[in-house]
Amino acid sequence: MRPRLPDTKLKPAAAPPRRPPPPPAAARLLSTAAPPSDPCHLQQQQQQQQLDLDDHIARGDLTRARHLFDRMPDPDARAYNSLIRAYSWRGPAHAAGALALYAAMLRDARCPPNKYTFPFVLKACSALQDLRAGRAIHRHAARAGLHADLFVCTALIDLYMKCARFVPAAAVFHAMPARDAVAWNAMLAGYALHGMYHHALECLLRMQEGCASLRPNASTLVALLPLLAQQSALCQGKSVHAYSVRASLHDKDGVLVGTALLDMYAKCGELLYARRVFEAMPIRNDVTWSAIIGGFVVCGRMTEAFGLFKDMLAQGLGFLSPTSVASALRACASLADLHIGKQLHVLLAKSGLHSDLTAGNSLLSMYAKAGLIDEATALFDEMAAKDTVSYSALVSGYVQNGMADAAFLVFRKMQACNVQPDVATMVSLIPACAHLAALQHGKCSHGSVIVRGMAPETSICNALMDMYAKCGRIGLSRQIFDVMPARDIVSWNTMIAGYGIHGLGKEATALFLDMNNHACEPDGVTFICLISACSHSGLVTEGKRWFHMMAHKYGITPRMEHYISMVDLLARGGFLDEAYQFIQSMPMKADVRVWGALLAACRVHKNIDLGKQVARMIQKLGPEGTGNFVLLSNMFSAAGRFDEAAEVRIIQKEKGFKKSPGCSWIEINGSLHAFIGGDRSHPRSPEIYQELDNILVDINKLGYQADTSFVLQDLEEEEKEKALLYHSEKLAIAFGVLTLSEDKTIFVTKNLRVCGDCHTVIKYMSLVRRRDIIVRDANRFHHFKNGQCSCGDFW
DNA sequence: CTAGGGTTAG
Known part of the structure; x- marks a missing residue:
């Protein structure tokens, strides 16, 4: 019986033309002078073709290689293997080609696959995450007596691990008669891929135990370091660093280990070390540059990130990659620096990277965050390829720009185009329901999230809690909070804020105290939520107490946002003068938003005199944004000074600030x-x-x-x-x-x-x-x- | 080895 053909998810390429392959007469005339029937000559010709094939592959020219292969009158297993191997290393796009070639090999009875074939086809299966094909190939290999072959087993472990089949992977691993470092690395890398920190660490320890003790090599560390980075395991990261130096691992694979090390340091917040590793690297590649730039961006050190980006460009465009531009664009987005953002857009276009999906998505998001939602939409429409990330970016762009209804339209379009929403998409969409207080839409999204199996995700629960709170169902928020599998700082803050907007200051305070019992450290946002909850409930004294506790007990330095909350607390509670004094005593210069909070309270409490004074302050600072124009004009109106009120509205109009209608x-x-x-x-x-x-x-x-x-x-x-x-x-x-x-x-x-x-x-x-x-x-x-x-x- | 979209505050 013929072995079953392996399944491939992608459409298999057509099998190369097989015997009798009538070699084109012209080609034969060109390539040979001797008569083709000479066996000695045929052998020579075949050898030459194999050499040429290897040469094309070595130069990375797979098109030429394939062309040559298709013309070989009598390819042997070695020729098949060379090409399969080349395909299997080139990512998912070529992996399907490798499987098709393997299928052709099975049909070609004259050269059955051998021990050099199986590991590479398995590698292709791994790239495609095609378990069925992998199992079939495993059976073929076993039939060929290779079930315990070191390379076959290692490739199989790699495949199972990539598909998150941990038990079968471990079974293959334990059945192996002997295990080398590569096999151990396959296990460790698999666990690392799925963020299974403890399993990976156990692999690391076990491989060094016993009489067959094996030392971790560069690949081991390169698999391990991202996991340590993710866990912020700085101490372990440092010992890995020390080990790599002792074992001289930094010499052989300096770029890979070095990049992984600097990335680990950056993700642990140790930019000084990251930078030192970076400076000490004799060779850097585009990934190294991306990692160091991205590291500074993630730690919020945008200016230095831009500096590094410039350093990179100073070396020419050789290191420029969509990845590094993406990090730089993220810096622009968070600084709302449209100027640099546009320059990066031009740079992408000039270097031909503008059609890259990652780069396009970053640009789209940057424009949306800068408030240029039309630009973002235009960019989206022009993108040749769109994926889940593109759609999600646009959904959240609309929500951020207050166009929640348009966000729903994008989401519907996404479904019409058969692009599957993921966790991030839903986390972008749910706030649209919250914004509109559209409880029915919110409940629909909740249902959809349950159906998709995303309901236990922390970020999903956080978004749902916020949505229910803003739709008036604080009880449902609390239910989700109580049953969610894991809570992070955002969960606590969201719940406290939810109680706050419902005027449930006591509940907010109780939850804050509970937080300490759950060993969860409050952050700056927690106190903003807490103080504003006190403010909405008129708990002025308590709010003041928390503000002091924040600095003295929790060691959090107040930011401008905290001062805004405090001014709001005092002023809304009727202590207008105290609020004014409080602003005077601030260690930094008060923001327009701080004065705006006071002005709003002056309006509520109808304190015209102070209001006028505050209005002057705001005028001096420049009203910045529609809200203060409106407050200012309201102040004058309330004081009966309609001419001045009208004047403010005219300036507002001139400056292009549109008041959103109530x-x-x-x-x-x-x-x-x-x-x-x-x-x-x-x-x-x-x-x-x-x-x-x-x-x-x-x-x-x-x-x-x-x-x-x-x-x-x-x-x-x-x-x-x-x-x-x-x-x-x-x-x-x-x-x-x-x-x-x-x-x-x-x-x-x-x-x-x-x-x-x-x-x-x-x-x-x-x-x-x-x-x-x-x-x-x-x-x-x-x-x-x-x-x-x-x-x-x-x- | 790197990287794009997401949740909390006023």
């Missing part, structure tokens, strides 16, 4: 209904406005009076009341009152902060219409019930 939306049966102030585009507008008018009549009876200080424009008093009455949040709530049955909570989301008048009106609405109303604004949750709001006066 927009509120409500999800009914999975569809979102959005409203802007005075909006009459909704089909049920007449009913909605009628309902609002009715409500106004009812609440006026209860003593409500419009607080027209929240109207920005210079209007007649009655007009002002109208402008207030039709604020977007009121429209959305009225629509909710009309469409939802009385037992349902009305959940409305607003992109800006709820104004003071709306806050009062909604309290009354909850009373006269006997409804539970939740409004999520840009800041927090407001739960209105029986004429009260959960936030009391702290909104």
